[in-house]
Amino acid sequence: MNTHSIPEKELVAIILYISLFFIIVAVALIIFFYFSRKKIIQKELEKKDLVLQYQKEQLHAVIITQEEERKRIAQDLHDDISSKLNIVSLNSHLLTSPNLTEAETAEITENIINLTTKALENSRKIAHNLLPPVFEKFGLNAAIEELCEEFESSKAVKVYYKNEIDFDDKDIDRHLHVFRILQELMNNSLRHGKATEIWISFKITDQISFCNYEDNGKGFDAENSNNQKGLGMKNIDSRISFLDGTIEINSQINNGIAVMFTF
Incomplete structure (x- = not known):
């Protein structure tokens, strides 16, 4: 009986060692894949962050450009249109003044026509630039x-x-x-x-x-x-x-x- 029991114990031990080896390899593989996957996910997240950052920068650039453009249009409207229309308004009020000579009336009227023409040209130019x-x-x-x-x-x-x-x-x-x-x-x-x-x-x-x-x-x-x-x-x-x-x-x-x- 003893001669058979020793190899049997050895066989059990071998099976246990092999099982243990496979368990260790399996655990090692699980850990390896877990950390690899974690790294891949981290890389993907970093890539997404970079893409988002780039999109953010682009959007920021577009917004700043729009604001600069709006500022320029507002400046053009103020300098070229509003100022001229203000002078047209003042000249129009002058026409209602009593005792104006014919020459003064003609001069004021000519001023109004010239300023109105320039204001129209400038408004067309602004619209064309847009x-x-x-x-x-x-x-x-x-x-x-x-x-x-x-x-x-x-x-x-x-x-x-x-x-x-x-x-x-x-x-x-x-x-x-x-x-x-x-x-x-x-x-x-x-x-x-x-x-x-x-x-x-x-x-x-x-x-x-x-x-x-x-x-x-x-x-x-x-x-x-x-x-x-x-x-x-x-x-x-x-x-x-x-x-x-x-x-x-x-x-x-x-x-x-x-x-x-x-x-």
Whole structure:
């Protein structure tokens, strides 16, 4: 009996050790997967936080840009419209004064006509800056052509515009972002870059719409990230994000700027 009981005990011990080994391996695997999963969840949360932070920054940039735009419109209305209408009102009251000579009446009337004409011109200009009528009527291509003509009318810059895309009228809301990006880039070229020539071209490659923009202005150090953090650039980034596009900016001091964006 004893000769059989020893191997039996050994067999039980072996089974116990094997079971214990598998339990330890199972526990180790559970712990490993638990911490791996925890790490993955943590990484995903961090990624979501970064996306939320980026969206927050974009929204912040859009709100600031809107406020700046409202401030500018309010200033334009106050300086160009309200002040002129105030003088029109004063002149109108002067017309009711007794004993006015014919020459005085004619002079006051001429003042009123001139000021009213200027106020009308300025109100049209403000409305045009908000949204050019040609954009709603004829679409993006016509609006860009008109924008180029407006910049050229200043005689300070020559604009070369080439378009190979047939813009779909159904995408007018998206096209407005493209128009505003170009408006911002052109304003920067003139105001900061002091450019005398601007090149704009649109083309489609592999069903992706591209816009190439260049100028011969002063340029800036593209390696310095601070140069790309201005309010205008944040506004452009926000619009590119709305378009699900990408943007690439290359520039060197005294060597102009080259921008390529997709939409």
